[in-house]
Amino acid sequence: xxxxxxxxxxxxxxxxxxxxxxxxxxxxxxxxxxxxxxxxxxxxxxxxxxxxxxxxxxxxxxxxxxxxxxxxxxxxxxxxxxxxxxxxxxxxxxxxxxxxxxxxxxxxxxxxxxxxxxxxxxxxxxxxxxxxxxxxxxxxxxxxxxxxxxxxxxxxxxxxxxxxxxxxxxxxxxxxxx
Numbered sequence: 609x610x611x612x613x614x615x616x617x618x619x620x621x622x623x624x625x626x627x628x629x630x631x632x633x634x635x636x637x638x639x640x641x642x643x644x645x646x647x648x649x650x651x652x653x654x655x656x657x658x659x660x661x662x663x664x665x666x667x668x669x670x671x672x673x674x675x676x677x678x679x680x681x682x683x684x685x686x687x688x689x690x691x692x693x694x695x696x697x698x699x700x701x702x703x704x705x706x707x708x709x710x711x712x713x714x715x716x717x718x719x720x721x722x723x724x725x726x727x728x729x730x731x732x733x734x735x736x737x738x739x740x741x742x743x744x745x746x747x748x749x750x751x752x753x754x755x756x757x758x759x760x761x762x763x764x765x766x767x768x769x770x771x772x773x774x775x776x777x778x779x780x781x782x783x784x785x786x
Contacts, residue, residue: 609659609700609703611659611662611663614663614666614695615662618666618694624677625668625676625677625678628676628677628751628754629665629666629668629751631754632665632749632750632751632754633661633663633665634662635748635749635755635757636661636748636749637657637658637661637662637745639748639749639757640657640658640742641657643741643744643745644657644741646785647784647785650737650741651737652737652738653738656702656738657738657741657742660703660706660738660739661742661745661746663695663700663703663706664688664691664707664710664746665687665691665707665751666691667686667687667688667690667691667692667693667694667707668680668684668687668691668751670690671684671687671690672684676751682726685725685726685727686726686727688709688710688711688727688732689708689732691707691708692704692707695707705735705736706738706739706742708732709732709735709739709743710734710739710743710746711732712767712770713734713743713747713774713777713778713781714732714734714743714777715732715733716731716732716773717729717730717731717732719771720732740781741785743781744778744781744782747763747766748763760782763778764779
């Protein structure tokens with residue numbers, strides 16, 4: 609799979625949004641790959657991790673987030689499920705799962721219902737080791753402050769506003785990947 613060709617398909621122009629996507633995705637991919645390399649006992653598929661990390665935010669262009677040059681019409685919370693549909697349509701269902709399961713530390717069906725989120729009503733928790741590694745790595749990088757890796761404490765602060773459950777999951781992953 610050529611992830612760059614997929615990115616170019618949806619981001620044909622070299623502009624600020626594509627730059628943000630590429631820098632952020634490369635940072636997430638590099639952190640995820642370092643976890644894979646440090647933990648061979650997890651038996652994560654290295655090539656898949658790189659591809660899926662580079663594509664995890666492919667759906668942002670259809671969302672509204674002016675601060676990162678996204679001028680679409682959908683709420684930003686939808687970017688994962690939008691990206692998942694784009695990748696499923698191209699025949700990449702496993703990569704699509706990473707897209708839809710990387711938000712926060714995953715979103716449960718209960719959270720979707722309780723918060724009336726505008727995304728499909730299904731469990732969107734990362735399950736495979738590859739999904740978990742990419743989700744975890746993503747928490748260390750923002751699309752608004754490129755080239756700065758958050759500390760674990762800063763990542764936790766970002767997650768805390770969505771509930772203690774996600775913070776606890778993040779800490780479990782941090783212990784697994786240390």
